[in-house]
Structure formats: C-alpha cells, structure tokens
Amino acid sequence: MPSDGEIAQAAELWPIARVAREMCDVPEEALLPHGRHIAKLDRAWLATIEDAPLGKLVLVTGISPTPAGEGKTTTVVGLVDGLRRIGVKAAAALREPSMGPVFGMKGGAAGGGYAQVVPMTEINLHFTGDFAAIAAANNLLAALLDNYLHHGNALDIDPRTITWRRVLDMNDRALRDVVIGLGGTTNGVPREDAWDIVVASELMAIFCLATSLTDLKERIGRIVVAHTRGGAPVTAADLEAQEALTIVLSQALQPNLVQTLEHSPAFVHGGPFANIAHGCSSVLGTRTALRLNDVVVTEAGFGSDLGAEKFFDLKCRLSGLRPSAAVVVATVRALKHHGGVAVGSVGSEGEDVDAVRRGGANLTRHLQNLRDVFGVPAVVAINRFPTDTDAEVQAVREIADLEGCLAVASTHAADGGAGAVELADAVQDLLDKDEVDFSFCYPDEGGVADKAATVARRVYRADGVTFGAKAQKQLDRITADGFGHLPVCFAKTQYSFTTDPARVGAPEGHVVDVREVRLSAGAGFVVLVAGAVMTMPGLPKVPASSRMSIDAEGRISGLS
Incomplete structure (x- = not known):
C-alpha cells in the first residue's frame, strides 16, 4: 500500500468552491480562498445561516491509546465518506494538527491511508495560519x-x-x-x-x-x-x-473548509490537546457544519476518559451542543497491548485471542462510561489491519456484545469510504432510534474538588482525588477569587485511567494526585494537572522530522 504522503500527492482534488457548492450548498461568495483547495467561510455569510436547523452530531472517541495508535481521525474521515456513500449528507468537524507532534513523535493528524483530509501537507503544516x-x-x-x-x-x-x-x-x-x-x-x-x-x-x-x-x-x-x-x-x-x-x-476565527479524498466536506478548525486541554475542535466550526449537513462526525482526542468526558462536560456544557451517538475506535493490536502484549514486541503480530479478551476490559470500561455516565449510545469501530485474524475480530465483537453494543470491522484506511459502509449503516441505525438521554458527569452546582472527585470516581474508577500542598493553595485562591464553581478539565496521561501511563487495561481503586491547579477563567473551566504530564512536550530521541525530506520541486515526503 502506498504511504499516506504518496496517496495524498496522487489525489485528484476538487477546487474548494466545487466542494462547497456541491457537497454542502455553500455559494462561492461565502468563501475566502487560501489557494485552490482551502478556504475560510466568511463571517458575514455565516450570519445568514444562524437560524438554520442543526443536524445530528456523532462523536468519535476511542479506547485508551497505545504507542501504535488507534486511528480516530482516520475513522472520522472514513465514516463521513461511508455515510455519503449510503446517501447521508455528512461532514467532518476536526481539529487542526499541531506542528509539535507533526515533527515530534506522533506525526501528522490528517487521517491516513485512503481516509484522509487533503491537502495533507498544508493541513499538517501552516494551514491557514x-x-x-x-x-x-x-x-x-x-x-x-x-x-x-x-x-x-x-x-x-x-x-x-x-x-x-x-x-x-x-x-x-x-x-x-x-x-x-x-x-x-x-x-x-x-x-x-x-x-x-x-x-x-x-x-x-x-x-x-x-x-x-x-x-x-x-x-x-x-x-x-x-x-x-x-x-x-x-x-x-x-x-x-x-x-x-x-x-x-478575527480572521482566524472564521472556520476552515477542506475535503476528504472522496470530496466530502471537512471543517478543520482549532486544535487543543485532550490530555492537557479540552481536546475538541471549534464550536464555530462544529455549528457551521451542523447547519449545512444532516450528520456531522467530530472527534475528541485520546480515549473517552479524556476526550469524550471533556467533549461532554466542557464543549457540550458550555456551547449547548448535544451528541446523538458515539463511535469507539479500537484495534486488535491495541487490545492486545492492554492485555499484556507490548506493541512491537516479538510475537505481538501473531494471533492471540486470549490477549484480545484480556485487553477487552479496557474497551468494556469505555463503553460502560458512555452508556452509564453520559447516556450516549455507541457502536465500536474495529479499525482492522491485514494482520488481524478473524478469530481476534470476532473476540472484539463478543466483548462489545456483552455491553449491548455492535462492533463493526472497518477497512477505511485501505479501502476509503467503501470500507466504512457497514460502519456507516450501524451509526445511521443508532441515529434513527429515539432521542438520546444525555447527561453530564456532574451538575453545574458544587465546587471544583467535588467535581474532580466525581469524574475520578465515575470515569476513572478511582477511590478519590488528592491535592498536593501547592495545588491546594492554588485551588484556595481560585475559590476565593470566585471561580470555585467552574467545571474541571483534567490534564493527565492519556495512556491509562490512572496517572501512571504503565497501568494499562482497566485499573480500579487508584488515587488521582493533582499537583497543580490552573484557572482558565476566559475558557470557563479549571485545569487540574495530575501526575507527570507536561504542558510543553519534548522531542523524542528520533523525531519524525528526521524521516522527512523535500525535493527541488518542493515535494515533501516522510510527512504522515
């Protein structure tokens, strides 16, 4: 299979005006072009559609991440293309990539394989500034x-x-x-x-x-x-x-419009991290997409304990948006990792159904949280790789079935929207059912410490939260200043329900130790920094930048 970059460079992109006109009924005069394939939507035109009804919002989240990655952005893109293939007017609402991870360990964030938003290179680098x-x-x-x-x-x-x-x-x-x-x-x-x-x-x-x-x-x-x-x-x-x-x-606040490889519209705007921020794309971009489409698929970063919890308790609470369904992305190799098989170790690619079942405890926890804490129905997207065996995939289906969820194998990375049609059908079936009985993890009332304890107990399955001396002093000041009622935003490792990245699976009975409390009065929440998480990452020993090159014609390779 060609690399992500080769696939993106070979793609035949539509002019962005055609994408806007044919895919979401946006006239050319509403566009502020940034070249041929990227545009911002004009603020004055957006005001003319403020009273348009909103479509249905689908959140793509995932199990606790592993070093191999699970493919949430790829799944968003594949699902949108799959929904379009079954006749649904759908669009993606995604975050912009940060160049820190692009040149660091993670690489780009425009999807992968044949489920990408394009132009990939521009989106991953400076984009619209x-x-x-x-x-x-x-x-x-x-x-x-x-x-x-x-x-x-x-x-x-x-x-x-x-x-x-x-x-x-x-x-x-x-x-x-x-x-x-x-x-x-x-x-x-x-x-x-x-x-x-x-x-x-x-x-x-x-x-x-x-x-x-x-x-x-x-x-x-x-x-x-x-x-x-x-x-x-x-x-x-x-x-x-x-x-x-x-x-x-002022100019940056206008949402960006690009396209998938299959020309579905993608609103890519804003990009906070989910382990140290709220991890959701812009409200303006999401609302714009919802006013122009029947279904919008969005993503919240990392696992549902971070991204989905913040999507619900912060973005939805503060914006009035409400989810209609969720998709939990899982891979066989990630479940093996949670089952005790290290990613990339000898034998990790061989069939190991028992490891998948052991690691299934992590998937189960995420499905239970979505159902029992937030009341959001979910389908499991098995992001299938060629090395996955039928027995391993069946084991994932059985794990999901025990929680009353359908698990669908999807091959969108290799096959584009055609590989996500079954997933699209499953999501549409959820959307056709009764209204969602959505609820937040905690009410608006109460103090920061109480809200933190509720998230820790209900989502992380922890016994409680402790505040170090420095953190307690910061919390006391925030409370004295009149901000002690705000929602909470945990900043912690994405790899575990605990603050220890090595504790994979579905641990219980731990304690979440908050070492720093930061006020985000303008955003409207309080950040609780737990464990050893850093808000300025470092580069790995061999950064992704070392694999990149550019030729005399300006063609970039190694960026994916």
Whole structure:
C-alpha cells in the first residue's frame, strides 16, 4: 500500500468552491480562498445561516491509546465518506494538527491511508495560519503584561503571581522553565517564566469555545494573568488587551473548509490537546457544519476518559451542543497491548485471542462510561489491519456484545469510504432510534474538588482525588477569587485511567494526585494537572522530522 504522503500527492482534488457548492450548498461568495483547495467561510455569510436547523452530531472517541495508535481521525474521515456513500449528507468537524507532534513523535493528524483530509501537507503544516495567530495573540498579552511591569506597574502587580505563559507551536523542553528580563533595566523586569505549546494554552481553549467575535472578546477580557500584591486578580481587561488580541484573532476565527479524498466536506478548525486541554475542535466550526449537513462526525482526542468526558462536560456544557451517538475506535493490536502484549514486541503480530479478551476490559470500561455516565449510545469501530485474524475480530465483537453494543470491522484506511459502509449503516441505525438521554458527569452546582472527585470516581474508577500542598493553595485562591464553581478539565496521561501511563487495561481503586491547579477563567473551566504530564512536550530521541525530506520541486515526503 502506498504511504499516506504518496496517496495524498496522487489525489485528484476538487477546487474548494466545487466542494462547497456541491457537497454542502455553500455559494462561492461565502468563501475566502487560501489557494485552490482551502478556504475560510466568511463571517458575514455565516450570519445568514444562524437560524438554520442543526443536524445530528456523532462523536468519535476511542479506547485508551497505545504507542501504535488507534486511528480516530482516520475513522472520522472514513465514516463521513461511508455515510455519503449510503446517501447521508455528512461532514467532518476536526481539529487542526499541531506542528509539535507533526515533527515530534506522533506525526501528522490528517487521517491516513485512503481516509484522509487533503491537502495533507498544508493541513499538517501552516494551514491557514490559525495557530500562528493564536500564538501571536497569546504572546502579545505576555508582552503587554511585562511592558506594564516595566512602565510603572500602576496596578501593583506581584510578578511572583504571574500565571500567563508564552507559547510556541513546537515541542521544546528547554523552554519549560526560563528566566526573562535579564541584561539590565531596559530589558524589563527579571522573573521566572515558562512556555507552553500553543495547543495547551487557555487562548486555544477560548478560541475553540467562542461563538462569535463578541464572545471571543469577552472571554479574552476575563483571562486572569496575575494578582496584585493585595491579592486581587488582574485580568486582560485590566491591561486593556482584549481589543488588540481579538483583532489578531478575527480572521482566524472564521472556520476552515477542506475535503476528504472522496470530496466530502471537512471543517478543520482549532486544535487543543485532550490530555492537557479540552481536546475538541471549534464550536464555530462544529455549528457551521451542523447547519449545512444532516450528520456531522467530530472527534475528541485520546480515549473517552479524556476526550469524550471533556467533549461532554466542557464543549457540550458550555456551547449547548448535544451528541446523538458515539463511535469507539479500537484495534486488535491495541487490545492486545492492554492485555499484556507490548506493541512491537516479538510475537505481538501473531494471533492471540486470549490477549484480545484480556485487553477487552479496557474497551468494556469505555463503553460502560458512555452508556452509564453520559447516556450516549455507541457502536465500536474495529479499525482492522491485514494482520488481524478473524478469530481476534470476532473476540472484539463478543466483548462489545456483552455491553449491548455492535462492533463493526472497518477497512477505511485501505479501502476509503467503501470500507466504512457497514460502519456507516450501524451509526445511521443508532441515529434513527429515539432521542438520546444525555447527561453530564456532574451538575453545574458544587465546587471544583467535588467535581474532580466525581469524574475520578465515575470515569476513572478511582477511590478519590488528592491535592498536593501547592495545588491546594492554588485551588484556595481560585475559590476565593470566585471561580470555585467552574467545571474541571483534567490534564493527565492519556495512556491509562490512572496517572501512571504503565497501568494499562482497566485499573480500579487508584488515587488521582493533582499537583497543580490552573484557572482558565476566559475558557470557563479549571485545569487540574495530575501526575507527570507536561504542558510543553519534548522531542523524542528520533523525531519524525528526521524521516522527512523535500525535493527541488518542493515535494515533501516522510510527512504522515
């Protein structure tokens, strides 16, 4: 089978105006083209469809990830193409890739095989410049804050309390802890600082939750960047920064439209990580897709304990969107990993039905959470590889059947939409049934600690949550400032229900230790950093960049 890059380069793409017109009834005058195959949707035109009814929203999530990957984005693309093949007007709503993982360990995030969004290279790299705009706006606020300290500090901000960090869309461990302002009084006020990757920033979360320019500006104004020496919170509005940041982001906030290899529409916009942020594409992109299509398939990052929980408890809670069904992606090799067979080890590709069944405990946990915690019906998508045996696939079907779910083998990576028709039929069957009895994991009422304990108990099956001394002090301050009622966003390892990435399967009875609490007042939630997770990743020993090359004509290879 050709590589992802070879498949993408050989694809015959439609002009984006044709995709818009024929696939989702969008006129050419509504497009702001970025070349021939990418466009933003004009804000003025979007206002004309604000009263259009919304289609049905399908969430693609997965089991706890493994080093081999499970293929959620690929499944979103394959499912949308499959739905189109059975006559459903469907579209994808996806996140934009971050260049940190693209050049690091994970690689690109445009799907794979014959289930990709294209143009793949452009999407994986600079795309429409949205991430650059978010980084610029974020760092403008940091510069304005440091400039305020330099020029008199009229609010009497305590530099030791500054929480606003600079960001970069790249993995760079050397920037995790730095000292700035050195070199004399003309270079600002010396202080300790730190950098995050763009996708972990509050501004990225705000960008993806904002419903309009006005909402974006109001959220930016609520960002808490520091405290005064008297203990009062200092916001971006106090620094008179919200207008300038909104100006920087105004063009980026318009959703992006691209296509799949089979020309289905894909709204790719925003890109927060799910292990250290809320992990969902933009509300604006999702709503736009829903107004233009009967079914929209979206993705939340990593396993359902992170991505789906945050999709439901944060994106749906804060936006009013509601899911109609879920798809849980699993692979045979991933279930073997959860069953004790290390990915890539000797014999890991041979048939091992017992390992699949042992690892099935992880799939079972995710299906139970979707049903019992959130009330969302699900189908299991078995992302099938050529090495999977019929007996192993049948074992996955039996695991799902015990939870009242249908499991469907899908070969969309090898066969495109044709390989996902059975999955599309299964999803459509769910959508044709009664309305979903959806509920959040916890109510709006209650404090941060209570909400954290509820997520830990109901979703992670933990015995409880502990707050270290530093975290407790941060939580006390957040509560004193009037934010103790906000929803919670756990930042933890994606590989386990626990905070230990080595504890695969479906562990119970553990304790979630929160070591840091961060307020995201503009986004509207509180981030709980648990375990050893980092908000500025590092590069692996052999980064993906080492496999890439570009020829004299500008053709890129090794990017997938």
